[in-house]
Amino acid sequence: MSQAVVTIIILAIFLGILLIISNYASKSNVATPNDFYLAGRGLGTIVMTMTTGASYFSTWTLLGSIGQHYRDGVWFVAFAAWAVLHALFIWIFGARIWYFGQKHKYITPGDMMEKYYRSPGLKLLFAVVGIIGLVPYMLIQITGGAQSLNSLTAEAIPYWVGVLIMGLFVGIIVFLSGGRGAAWGDTFMGFFFGFVLLFVTLTFLFKAGGFDAFKNIAEITPEILTNKGNFWGVLETALGLAFGFWIMPHMWQKFYSAKSPLILAKTSIITPFWNSWLMALGALFIGILAHYPGLVPGLTSENSDRIIPLFFSGYPVIFGSIIVAAIIAAGISTINSALLSSASLLVNDIYIRFFAKDLSNEESTKVAKTTIIIMTIFTMFIAFLPVAQGFLIPIAALGYGIVLQLVPAAFGALLWRRGTKIGAIASIFVGETTLVINTLFSIPLPFGAATAGLLFGLITFYIVSMITKDAHQLEKDAVHDDLIEVLYGKESQNRKINIYEEGITHGNEAKL
Amino acid sequence: MRKTNAILLSLFFVLYAATFLPNIGLFNDLAFWGVLPEPLAFTLIINVINTILIFVIYFKVFRPFALRMEKRITEERD
Numbered sequence: 001m002s003q004a005v006v007t008i009i010i011l012a013i014f015l016g017i018l019l020i021i022s023n024y025a026s027k028s029n030v031a032t033p034n035d036f037y038l039a040g041r042g043l044g045t046i047v048m049t050m051t052t053g054a055s056y057f058s059t060w061t062l063l064g065s066i067g068q069h070y071r072d073g074v075w076f077v078a079f080a081a082w083a084v085l086h087a088l089f090i091w092i093f094g095a096r097i098w099y100f101g102q103k104h105k106y107i108t109p110g111d112m113m114e115k116y117y118r119s120p121g122l123k124l125l126f127a128v129v130g131i132i133g134l135v136p137y138m139l140i141q142i143t144g145g146a147q148s149l150n151s152l153t154a155e156a157i158p159y160w161v162g163v164l165i166m167g168l169f170v171g172i173i174v175f176l177s178g179g180r181g182a183a184w185g186d187t188f189m190g191f192f193f194g195f196v197l198l199f200v201t202l203t204f205l206f207k208a209g210g211f212d213a214f215k216n217i218a219e220i221t222p223e224i225l226t227n228k229g230n231f232w233g234v235l236e237t238a239l240g241l242a243f244g245f246w247i248m249p250h251m252w253q254k255f256y257s258a259k260s261p262l263i264l265a266k267t268s269i270i271t272p273f274w275n276s277w278l279m280a281l282g283a284l285f286i287g288i289l290a291h292y293p294g295l296v297p298g299l300t301s302e303n304s305d306r307i308i309p310l311f312f313s314g315y316p317v318i319f320g321s322i323i324v325a326a327i328i329a330a331g332i333s334t335i336n337s338a339l340l341s342s343a344s345l346l347v348n349d350i351y352i353r354f355f356a357k358d359l360s361n362e363e364s365t366k367v368a369k370t371t372i373i374i375m376t377i378f379t380m381f382i383a384f385l386p387v388a389q390g391f392l393i394p395i396a397a398l399g400y401g402i403v404l405q406l407v408p409a410a411f412g413a414l415l416w417r418r419g420t421k422i423g424a425i426a427s428i429f430v431g432e433t434t435l436v437i438n439t440l441f442s443i444p445l446p447f448g449a450a451t452a453g454l455l456f457g458l459i460t461f462y463i464v465s466m467i468t469k470d471a472h473q474l475e476k477d478a479v480h481d482d483l484i485e486v487l488y489g490k491e492s493q494n495r496k497i498n499i500y501e502e503g504i505t506h507g508n509e510a511k512l
Numbered sequence: 513m514r515k516t517n518a519i520l521l522s523l524f525f526v527l528y529a530a531t532f533l534p535n536i537g538l539f540n541d542l543a544f545w546g547v548l549p550e551p552l553a554f555t556l557i558i559n560v561i562n563t564i565l566i567f568v569i570y571f572k573v574f575r576p577f578a579l580r581m582e583k584r585i586t587e588e589r590d
Contacts, residue, residue, distance in 0.1 A: 074552045081531040084559055087566045088524055091574050211547045225549040226542050227534035261578035269570045272563040487577050488513040
């Protein structure tokens, strides 16, 4: 039986299981934005851990990051270090996001920004930047999955068929089952590609010499076992991908979806093992050990983003087919959440907020489903353009870089009471402008465009916030005092106004 | 508790910052610490310590916050 036929059969089985899970999940769905986007804020520990992990780790982990380790060696061990940081971010940011989300029934990050800064404009900014950032991020999942499908089947399954499989299928399952289906599906897919990665890592380790594997590599390519320097280069990637764990809209919304803070707390202690010790280190071992002579046939620097498919091209077809299914799983588990999130930004933050405030729950869910179909077609269309088919990391980094510029404004709402509305808006404009100018004109700075944007954005946020003042500063103080009391169990001293008694300003409560 | 939290977070971030030392040439020789090359072993040792710190943070601050919140939510619901 040919590779293409076996791959199609395995994929059909895998996608069939996913469809059954999504269909089962959809039976519990209620036609409200709260339920459709956030799974009714009812996710438990295992599903929460797997859906945050599977949504964050994508085709990039199984393809791009392994290629990066192959090309840059231990320099990229920073990946494992920042993946531990994710657990801390669940405490620093996730707990705060969950608390405010639960308190005010926020659906999107923009909901929180509008309420905190009293600024519909900031909500719009967060939505627009979020959508623009999510599109390349979704794109990488489709192109990565389609490329590996094409590569493993010796081009028997064309790239365009892969794009159709990835895009259409994700569109269908998200359309059917929303956030609950995405989370349950992520749990299945996360376990699947996690165990595949573990299997491949152990296989590489065994074949490269077991405990002597790295010593063997030292005799062949010693240069990849020492850090090549480039501090600013790795800082750029680390900042984008570490902060991306909570600032990317689809990740932010995961924190809204947790059933309780105890679920989040438990998630935080499982996260280092899954994110760092399995996913990041697995990618590191595979990428570096791929240098072992004869281990990966036909491997060059140019095709190093496809190490796993290349490795299995010389083995019984069933193995390669399972690998493709795992890569597709990694892509789908990310794109489903990103697709759902981008639809929520478009529908909740733009359409309903500014054009159709009186939409019923049923109507807004219908609009959300229609938007998912439109977004799916749009992303698939871009996937056919040549610009979308280059090395994977720069494409993903572009999405992260765009959304990273929202960090200073989010700091204000979550951490720094002195931050003002004007400061937040200015920081986003300065950050994005810096990012665009640096990307277009390749200005010779020691650090990359996204870091430059974030740095200038933070400086702008601080300076502008120090010279401006919000009229509702007392309310912001009350928000932070309340937060401190909740987080650390202290009674705040200066509470003057409880803004929670005012209700929220734009009608989300009515839509629950 | 805020002080404990600040100390734990500071410790974590100092250790995390130390993972960048091989980028500036420290702990970056082609020597082996056991079965791993020095820069990799150095970073992974810090990773182990930071993983332990995540557990300390869980027990010292995150879990107490979560239990306090659950109690508050239950009271509000009642």
